Each structure stands twice: as C-alpha cells, then as structure tokens.
Amino acid sequence: MQETEDIDALIALLAKLPGLGPRSARRAVLHLIRKRSLHLIPLAERMQRVAETARECLNCGNVGTQDVCKICTSTERENGELCVVEDVADLWAMERTAAFNGRYHVLGGTLSALDSIGPSELRIPQLVDRIASENITEVVLALNATIEGQTTAHYIAEQLQDRETVRITSLAQGVPMGGELDYLDDGTISAAFKARKDF
Amino acid sequence: MQETEDIDALIALLAKLPGLGPRSARRAVLHLIRKRSLHLIPLAERMQRVAETARECLNCGNVGTQDVCKICTSTERENGELCVVEDVADLWAMERTAAFNGRYHVLGGTLSALDSIGPSELRIPQLVDRIASENITEVVLALNATIEGQTTAHYIAEQLQDRETVRITSLAQGVPMGGELDYLDDGTISAAFKARKDF
Numbered sequence: 001m002q003e004t005e006d007i008d009a010l011i012a013l014l015a016k017l018p019g020l021g022p023r024s025a026r027r028a029v030l031h032l033i034r035k036r037s038l039h040l041i042p043l044a045e046r047m048q049r050v051a052e053t054a055r056e057c058l059n060c061g062n063v064g065t066q067d068v069c070k071i072c073t074s075t076e077r078e079n080g081e082l083c084v085v086e087d088v089a090d091l092w093a094m095e096r097t098a099a100f101n102g103r104y105h106v107l108g109g110t111l112s113a114l115d116s117i118g119p120s121e122l123r124i125p126q127l128v129d130r131i132a133s134e135n136i137t138e139v140v141l142a143l144n145a146t147i148e149g150q151t152t153a154h155y156i157a158e159q160l161q162d163r164e165t166v167r168i169t170s171l172a173q174g175v176p177m178g179g180e181l182d183y184l185d186d187g188t189i190s191a192a193f194k195a196r197k198d199f
Numbered sequence: 200m201q202e203t204e205d206i207d208a209l210i211a212l213l214a215k216l217p218g219l220g221p222r223s224a225r226r227a228v229l230h231l232i233r234k235r236s237l238h239l240i241p242l243a244e245r246m247q248r249v250a251e252t253a254r255e256c257l258n259c260g261n262v263g264t265q266d267v268c269k270i271c272t273s274t275e276r277e278n279g280e281l282c283v284v285e286d287v288a289d290l291w292a293m294e295r296t297a298a299f300n301g302r303y304h305v306l307g308g309t310l311s312a313l314d315s316i317g318p319s320e321l322r323i324p325q326l327v328d329r330i331a332s333e334n335i336t337e338v339v340l341a342l343n344a345t346i347e348g349q350t351t352a353h354y355i356a357e358q359l360q361d362r363e364t365v366r367i368t369s370l371a372q373g374v375p376m377g378g379e380l381d382y383l384d385d386g387t388i389s390a391a392f393k394a395r396k397d398f
Contacts, residue, residue, distance in 0.1 A: 004264045006252060010245040016238065018230050019223035028216040030287050032246075033253045033262055039215065040250045046209040047231075047243035053205060054232045063232055065203045088229050 007033075059130070061106030061123055063088050071095075071103055078102045080137040084127065084156065086110055086144055094142060102138075105130060110148035111155055119155070128159060131166060141170040206232075258329070260305030260322055262287050270294075270302055277301045279336040283326065283355065285309055285343055293341060301337075304329060309347035310354055318354070327358060330365060340369040 007029060015025035032040040056062070057069035064070060071077060081102025085091050091104045107122045119125065131139065141156060143149035157168050174192035175181070181189060206228060214224035231239040255261070256268035263269060270276060280301025284290050290303045306321045318324065330338065340355060342348035356367050373391035374380070380388060 004252070006245055006248045006264070007262065010242070010249050013238065013242045013245060017227040019226060020218060024218035026288055026291060027218060029249070030262065031217050033249065036250055036253070039212065040246065043209070043212045044243055044246035044250050046205055046212055047239065047246060049205045050209050050228070050232065051235055051239045051243055053203070054235070063206065063229065065205070089225055092225060 060091075060104045061088070061108055062091055062104060076101075080135055081140070082127075082130065082134070082136045082138070083140040083142050084153075085142050086149060086152075090142065090144070100140070102140075103134075107143075107152065110143070110146075110152040112148060119159075122152070124156060124159065127156065131160065131163065136166060138167045138169060141168065143170075145171075145173060259303050260287070260307055261290055261303060275300075279334055280339070281326075281329065281333070281335045281337070282339040282341050283352075284341050285348060285351075289341065289343070299339065301339075302333075306342075306351065309342070309345075309351040311347060318358075321351070323355060323358065326355065330359065330362065335365060337366045337368060340367065342369075344370075344372060 011022070011025045011029050014020055014028055015022045017025075020028070032043065053065040054063055055065065055067065057064055057067070057072055059068050059072045062069040062071060066073075078101050081100070082105055083091075083094060083100050083102060084105045084107060085094065086107055086109060088106055091106055094100055094104070105123065105127050107124065107127075109117055109122055111117055111119065111122065130136065139156075139160065141153040143153045153170060160166055160168055172195065173188070174195055175184065175188065179188075210221070210224045210228050213219055213227055214221045216224075219227070231242065252264040253262055254264065254266065256263055256266070256271055258267050258271045261268040261270060265272075277300050280299070281304055282290075282293060282299050282301060283304045283306060284293065285306050285308060287305055290305055293299055293303070304322065304326050306323065306326075308316055308321055310316055310318065310321065329335065338355075338359065340352040342352045352369060359365055359367055371394065372387070373394055374383065374387065378387075
C-alpha cells in the first residue's frame with residue numbers, strides 16, 4: 001500500500017516485534033523517517049552492532065558480548081549464591097532491584113509436556129553441574145509465580161534434594177507493594193494470609 | 200543494568216519509538232537477539248536502506264524514495280481530484296481503502312496558535328499553488344474529526360472560497376461501521392441524526 005518496497009518491508013519487520021502491530025509499526029517508521037539522523041541512523045547502526053556482537057553466555061545463558069558474561073566473570077559477586085530465572089528478561093529485572101549479588105542461571109523457559117520441553121531443553125543439566133562445580137551453597141528459585149514456573153521450580157528442587165549442603169529458597173509470595181486487597185486475586189490473598197508474620 | 204553498552208543503547212533507542220516503552224523495548228531486543236538471522240539482521244539492513252533512501256515528496260509530502268512520489272507521477276490517477284490529509288499515516292489509511300483515486304496533499308499537521316503553527320508551516324501555500332497549477336476541480340478535506348482538524352479544514356475552505364471552479368468536500372460524519380449507538384458519543388449521534396438520509 002505504501003510506495004516503496006523498503007519502507008513496506010521495514011514496517012512488516014517492525015510489526016512482528018512483540019508489543020507492536022501494523023499500526024504502531026507504521027507510526028514508528030514515519031517517526032523514524034522524520035527523525036532520520038537523530039533516531040533512524042543511530043538505531044540502524046546499533047542494531048547492526050548488536051547483530052554482530054550479541055551472544056549467549058555459555059555459563060549462565062545471559063545475553064552479552066562475550067562467551068562468558070560479565071556477571072559470571074565478576075570478582076565482586078558473592079560466590080556460592082545462584083539465582084535461577086526463566087528468561088534473560090527476568091535476570092535483568094532482578095539486576096535492576098540490586099537485591100541479589102550472586103550469579104544467575106537462565107533456564108530459557110519452563111517445563112512443558114505439551115510443547116515437549118523437558119529438563120535438557122532448559123539447561124537444567126547445566127544447572128546441576130554448576131551447583132557442584134561452583135560450590136553453590138544457596139539456589140534461589142526466582143521463577144514466575146505461574147503454574148508452569150512453579151512446576152519447574154518443584155522439579156528443580158526435587159533434583160537437588162539429595163545435596164544437603166545446598167539451601168534451596170524461592171521468592172516470597174504475598175501482597176505486592178502498593179497492592180490493594182480488593183484488586184488482588186484470591187490466590188495471592190490466601191498465600192499472603194498463610195505466610196502472615198508478626199507485626 | 201544490562202552488560203553491554205550496545206544492547207543498552209539499542210533498548211534506549213527502541214524505547215523512544217511511539218508505542219514502545221522500556222519494558223517492551225527490552226522484550227523486543229531479547230526477541231531480536233534470539234532471532235538474529237531471521238529478524239535482527241534483516242531489520243537492521245532495511246533500516247539502513249530506508250535511512251539512505253527515504254525522502255518526502257516535494258509535491259505532496261508523502262514519504263517515498265523519489266523526489267516526487269509514485270502517486271504524484273502516476274498516470275493512472277484521476278487528474279483534478281486532490282485529497283488533503285494531516286499526515287502521511289492518514290494518506291496511507293486512505294490508500295488502504297482504495298476509495299479515492301486522485302492525488303494527495305499532506306499538510307504535516309494542523310493549525311495551532313499555541314504551538315505557533317500557522318498556514319505556512321503546513322504547506323497550505325503549496326496547496327493553493329497546486330490547486331491552480333494542477334487544474335484541481337475537487338478538493339476533499341480528509342482531516343481528522345477533531346477540533347484542530349476541523350479548524351484547519353475551515354481555514355483551508357475559506358482560502359479557497361473565491362475559486363468557483365473548485366468543489367470543496369469533506370468526509371461524511373456519522374455512525375462508524377459496526378457502531379452501536381449506546382457506545383457512541385453524543386456528538387457523533389447528533390451529527391448522524393442531522394445528516395440522516397432516506398432509507
């Protein structure tokens with residue numbers, strides 16, 4: 001419908017990004033063409049550079065530019081603490097909070113019989129190896145509070161139950177910050193009630 | 200927070216696109232890194248090409264790759280019909296309907312005293328010139344049904360009122376396709392009632 005193959009193709013490619021559709025892709029492309037030197041050219045260049053340099057950390061699955069990522073090679077991280085997350089986005093979310101100063105292990109998804117995703121599709125064998133080789137003393141299962149996430153967490157906990165030196169923890173469940181009871185689902189309220197603590 | 204300058208910069212640039220924010224930009228970048236050869240590299244290349252070739256049509260303001268766009272140079276378009284739109288996105292929307300087979304004139308916005316956007320910021324002088332030089336017989340004011348759009352339409356109609364050979368029209372207002380009265384605003388219902396027609 002637009003007049004050039006390149007512009008049409010760019011819109012089609014942008015429209016396939018998660019969170020964008022055809023309409024927002026068109027708006028984005030028109031915006032980019034208007035801001036050619038300020039936005040379009042820098043964006044194209046960065047994209048090219050990321051395409052050339054980005055890779056998955058061989059150790060933890062984080063995304064970076066080296067074979068082993070900065071978190072894995074850092075000397076300032078607590079040895080012995082390992083946080084297991086589903087996706088790189090979750091790792092980044094944990095990092096933004098700065099609540100955790102150990103290292104990570106990205107599973108790359110959750111177990112799913114339907115999609116035939118078993119433990120070895122999820123870097124679970126690598127996790128078991130790392131726990132031994134890196135002398136891990138605490139594994140924090142920071143999986144999503146979904147059925148899939150929790151099923152995967154239970155499976156991992158089972159795999160590790162014979163290692164008595166490893167403490168296995170998971171994120172607390174309860175009322176989120178700013179949460180109003182009336183807007184929370186029943187599951188969250190029951191979980192928060194069961195885990196109630198002295199005031 | 201992420202580990203590489205390039206990835207961070209790419210996220211920041213994507214987050215500035217209309218319709219995206221930091222969270223969706225992060226998701227998009229992780230998706231692109233996962234689909235490097237299928238999505239990231241083609242996207243970077245198209246973006247580069249669009250940055251090199253895209254330009255505004257000198258005649259109508261459409262976006263294309265030539266100094267004068269394909270619609271303006273087409274011999275299959277009705278001569279004498281000119282559709283005035285606010286933005287290139289509106290031109291594309293009109294083209295998708297295939298309801299109109301004349302040529303376009305993109306204003307590039309609406310009149311706004313507050314933002315000091317006057318007629319000459321909006322290609323209105325060029326519009327007046329084109330109407331004379333291209334022997335236009337009908338001007339369709341396809342501006343948005345907003346206060347700004349309609350103010351601009353009235354201004355343009357005023358500028359053209361002494362040209363007796365030019366018919367000035369505007370899009371009909373009324374109930375949109377599939378519209379349910381109970382969900383429409385009062386203004387739309389009154390406009391549709393006033394413009395009622397024999398069944």
